[in-house]
Structure formats: C-alpha cells, structure tokens
Amino acid sequence: MKVYGRNVLKEILENNVNVKMIYFSNVSSKSIEKLIELVKEKRLPFTIANNRILEKLSNEKKHQGVVIDIGDFEYKDESIIEKMEKPFLVILDQIQDPHNFGAIIRTSVAAGADALVIPKNNSVKVTPTVVKVSVGTLFKTNIIEVTNIARFIEKIKTLGIWVYGAAMDGKEYFKVDLKKPVAIVLGNEGNGIRENVKNKCDDLISIPMKNNVESLNVSVSAGILLYEVYRQNENFNS
Amino acid sequence: MKVYGRNVLKEILENNVNVKMIYFSNVSSKSIEKLIELVKEKRLPFTIANNRILEKLSNEKKHQGVVIDIGDFEYKDESIIEKMEKPFLVILDQIQDPHNFGAIIRTSVAAGADALVIPKNNSVKVTPTVVKVSVGTLFKTNIIEVTNIARFIEKIKTLGIWVYGAAMDGKEYFKVDLKKPVAIVLGNEGNGIRENVKNKCDDLISIPMKNNVESLNVSVSAGILLYEVYRQNENFNS
Numbered sequence: 001m002k003v004y005g006r007n008v009l010k011e012i013l014e015n016n017v018n019v020k021m022i023y024f025s026n027v028s029s030k031s032i033e034k035l036i037e038l039v040k041e042k043r044l045p046f047t048i049a050n051n052r053i054l055e056k057l058s059n060e061k062k063h064q065g066v067v068i069d070i071g072d073f074e075y076k077d078e079s080i081i082e083k084m085e086k087p088f089l090v091i092l093d094q095i096q097d098p099h100n101f102g103a104i105i106r107t108s109v110a111a112g113a114d115a116l117v118i119p120k121n122n123s124v125k126v127t128p129t130v131v132k133v134s135v136g137t138l139f140k141t142n143i144i145e146v147t148n149i150a151r152f153i154e155k156i157k158t159l160g161i162w163v164y165g166a167a168m169d170g171k172e173y174f175k176v177d178l179k180k181p182v183a184i185v186l187g188n189e190g191n192g193i194r195e196n197v198k199n200k201c202d203d204l205i206s207i208p209m210k211n212n213v214e215s216l217n218v219s220v221s222a223g224i225l226l227y228e229v230y231r232q233n234e235n236f237n238s
Numbered sequence: 239m240k241v242y243g244r245n246v247l248k249e250i251l252e253n254n255v256n257v258k259m260i261y262f263s264n265v266s267s268k269s270i271e272k273l274i275e276l277v278k279e280k281r282l283p284f285t286i287a288n289n290r291i292l293e294k295l296s297n298e299k300k301h302q303g304v305v306i307d308i309g310d311f312e313y314k315d316e317s318i319i320e321k322m323e324k325p326f327l328v329i330l331d332q333i334q335d336p337h338n339f340g341a342i343i344r345t346s347v348a349a350g351a352d353a354l355v356i357p358k359n360n361s362v363k364v365t366p367t368v369v370k371v372s373v374g375t376l377f378k379t380n381i382i383e384v385t386n387i388a389r390f391i392e393k394i395k396t397l398g399i400w401v402y403g404a405a406m407d408g409k410e411y412f413k414v415d416l417k418k419p420v421a422i423v424l425g426n427e428g429n430g431i432r433e434n435v436k437n438k439c440d441d442l443i444s445i446p447m448k449n450n451v452e453s454l455n456v457s458v459s460a461g462i463l464l465y466e467v468y469r470q471n472e473n474f475n476s
Contacts, residue, residue, distance in 0.1 A: 103455050110451035140449050174469045207465065208472070211378050213348035216461065217341050223458035224465045227445065231412045234446070 003131040004063040011136025022046040025065030073126045075145040089183035091117045102133025103219035111226040115142035153200040163201045170204030178232045241369040242301040249374025260284040263303030311364045313383040327421035329355045340371025341457035349464040353380035391438040401439045408442030416470045
C-alpha cells in the first residue's frame with residue numbers, strides 16, 4: 001500500500017513501521033529536507049522523483065511531496081487482546097466511509113483505546129485515504145479484522161470485557177459505568193448496529209438529542225462516547 | 239440559495255422556512271410522492287422537472303430528487319441573545335470547511351445550543367453544502383454573523399455569559415464547571431483560535447490526548463465539548 005503526506009511519514013518514522021520505499025518530491029522545501037534527514041538517520045530506502053510520478057504512485061494530488069510504500073498493511077490477530085491489561089476496544093460494525101474510519105482511528109488513539117476491530121466483510125478497510133484522514137495515528141494502534149463480529153463479542157465477554165453498543169434505544173451514555181474493561185460498538189452510517197450484534201452487547205448506550213435531531217455523524221458520536229470512557233477512568237484514577 | 243435533499247426539505251417544512259420554489263424530480267418514487275403531499279398541504283409553490291434541470295439548479299448530482307429555492311439565507315442579529323433565558327452559544331473563529339461547519343451545526347442543535355456565531359470575514363458561510371451536511375438541522379437554530387469576534391465576546395460577557403476557548407494549553411474540559419450560561423469557542427482547522435480572541439475568553443479548555451496525538455478534527459472536538467455542556471447541565475437538573 002502506498003500512503004502519502006508529511007505527517008503520515010512522521011508517524012511511520014516514529015512508530016518504526018516497515019517501509020519498502022519512500023518517494024520524495026524533487027521540488028525541495030525545508031520540511032521535505034528535514035524529513036529526508038530523518039529518513040537518512042534511520043537508514044531507510046528513499047528516492048527523489050518528480051511530482052507527476054508521486055501523483056501516479058499515490059493516485060492523489062495532495063501528496064505533500066511524500067509517498068511511502070509500506071507493502072501490505074498488517075492487521076493484528078485478536079489474540080493480542082488477551083495480553084492487554086485493561087482493554088479498551090472500539091468495534092466498528094460495517095462502517096463504510098473511509099473519512100469516518102480515519103477520524104474514528106484518530107479519536108480512538110487520542111482517547112487511549114487499545115485497538116479497533118472491523119469485520120472482514122461489508123466494511124471499510126485500511127486504505128491510503130484512511131491513513132491520511134487519521135493523520136498517521138493509525139500506526140500507533142492495532143487494527144484487528146475478525147470474521148464474525150457477534151462471535152467476537154461473545155469471546156471477549158469471556159475475557160471480562162463489557163460490551164456497549166451505541167443505539168437509539170439505550171441508556172444515556174453518561175449514566176453508565178465505564179470504569180472497567182470496555183468495548184464500544186458503533187454501527188453503520190445509515191443503519192446502525194445489526195440486530196444480531198446488538199443482541200450480543202451487555203447493554204446499549206445512547207447519546208440523548210434535543211430538538212428532535214435523529215442522529216449524529218458516526219465520527220462525532222465516537223468522539224463523545226470514547227471520551228466518556230476517558231473521562232470516567234481519568235476521574236476515577238485521580 | 240438553492241438547497242437540496244429530502245431530509246433538508248423535511249426540516250424546511252417542519253420549521254416553516256420561507257420557500258420561493260420547490261423543484262421535484264419527474265422520476266417519481268414513494269418518498270418523493272409523500273413529500274409532494276406535504277408540500278401541497280402547506281400550499282407551498284412547487285414544480286416538477288427532470289433530473290438534468292435539478293442537477294443544474296443545485297450544482298450537485300446527489301440532489302435526491304428535491305431542490306428548494308429558499309432565497310437569501312437570513313443570518314440572525316446578535317440582539318436575539320439578550321432574550322435567551324440561559325444562553326448556550328457556539329462561536330466558530332474562522333472555520334473554513336463546510337463539512338466541519340455542517341457537522342458542528344448538527345451537533346450543536348442536538349446538544350441544545352441556542353445559536354452559532356461566525357465572523358463576517360475569513361469564515362465559511364452558510365452554503366447548500368453546509369445545509370446538506372447539517373441534514374437540515376440548520377433550520378432549527380440561529381446562525382449569527384458578527385463583524386468582530388473579540389468585541390462580540392466582550393459584549394456577551396457583560397450579559398453574564400462565560401466564554402471558554404478550546405485550546406491546547408487549557409484546563410481539562412471535564413474539570414471545568416459549565417453549569418451556567420456559556421459560549422464555547424472553537425478555532426480554525428489549522429491554527430486554532432486567534433490570539434486576540436483567546437485573550438478575551440474567561441478561560442481555556444482542552445481535550446487531553448494520549449499517545450502524543452496533537453489534535454482532533456474540529457467537528458469531533460465540538461462534539462466532545464458541546465456534549466460536556468449537555469452532560470453537566472443534565473446531571474445538575476436531575
């Protein structure tokens with residue numbers, strides 16, 4: 001996979017992501033020069049090319065003079081959860097939009113979630129757009145792909161993780177105790193969480209809305225719910 | 239201004255927005271037929287046109303078979319704030335992206351904010367895209383345009399409104415008492431709140447971030463902060 005952007009490269013370097021090749025624009029600038037220095041220090045393979053080639057490689061005009069070939073993206077295996085001390089997971093049930101996925105990754109990393117979980121079918125995947133929208137924060141977390149979300153939920157419940165699904169008909173989210181190992185499930189942009197997945201959740205939580213607003217953008221909902229987990233655990237520890 | 243989309247029309251009808259003309263697609267569907275019935279009941283002017291005309295009128299392919307001419311959009315005057323019982327305002331200091339503006343409007347209405355305030359210069363305006371992204375919730379709230387945000391903040395402070403700016407170097411947002419008349423100030427996507435605006439705020443609030451994440455998307459930040467206002471006031475009343 002070929003990803004692009006300066007902040008994306010910064011995160012790749014900081015998190016020691018495997019790199020096959022880094023392509024820099026031949027239109028030099030101070031920030032590009034700085035990045036080249038960093039890449040040299042790390043002894044990573046790089047080359048200089050013109051913007052037309054960068055555009056072709058990245059399939060994107062706004063590549064910011066940097067394209068990085070990271071090979072195949074590696075999803076993590078769900079077994080990593082067993083090693084987590086107090087897991088905080090984000091489960092995305094058939095999210096479709098790469099902008100939503102990227103924004104949710106960024107928020108998840110900031111809120112301290114340990115991993116994001118997506119189903120193998122009918123779901124957005126990790127793409128260059130997702131990486132870009134996440135501002136490279138994707139490389140700071142774990143993305144787990146599972147065959148069956150409902151079965152996955154059953155399994156993590158046996159590990160002591162409490163699973164909360166975001167739905168219209170749930171309890172007000174700030175009245176639920178989230179000071180424990182938790183997984184927050186967010187549903188598809190149009191249809192929400194599937195019934196068979198909902199049924200597996202320990203409980204449903206809702207964001208109350210005034211003025212008859214029916215729903216929020218899923219990345220905004222994610223922000224509100226994931227930061228409630230942060231807030232409760234922060235206040236608890238202090 | 240010509241706005242488009244079925245949910246947008248629904249909100250226009252529900253909120254009795256002035257309408258100059260409604261254009262429906264001649265490719266009929268049940269949901270379009272239902273909307274035509276509603277428009278007839280309200281005795282609003284409408285016409286049937288082919289999709290090419292709708293596309294030209296709306297400058298958009300995804301018009302969903304409905305384009306509505308609402309004439310000039312009417313910004314509200316800041317004097318309306320004086321009549322609010324316990325004001326809850328959202329001030330946007332030079333936000334540029336219509337998708338962010340639309341998403342923030344949607345969240346503001348859901349969280350119960352009374353108005354959104356934008357500066358006349360160097361700011362996104364109300365456009366058809368903003369209306370669409372807000373899913374028509376824009377018609378349920380007040381958008382106020384002011385000449386000078388810093389001076390506006392000075393003025394509302396004399397009305398007893400506490401003004402909190404979202405910034406990196408503020409207090410953790412959930413440790414600040416927001417159970418009073420408040421205005422939350424959100425800054426530009428790249429640069430945050432301008433210094434002269436920051437200086438006028440009563441206090442600065444921050445969203446703490448783990449894993450060295452530097453910032454969140456401004457519409458996600460808005461969701462977290464505006465729902466903290468909701469949460470605190472909800473818990474207080476009950």
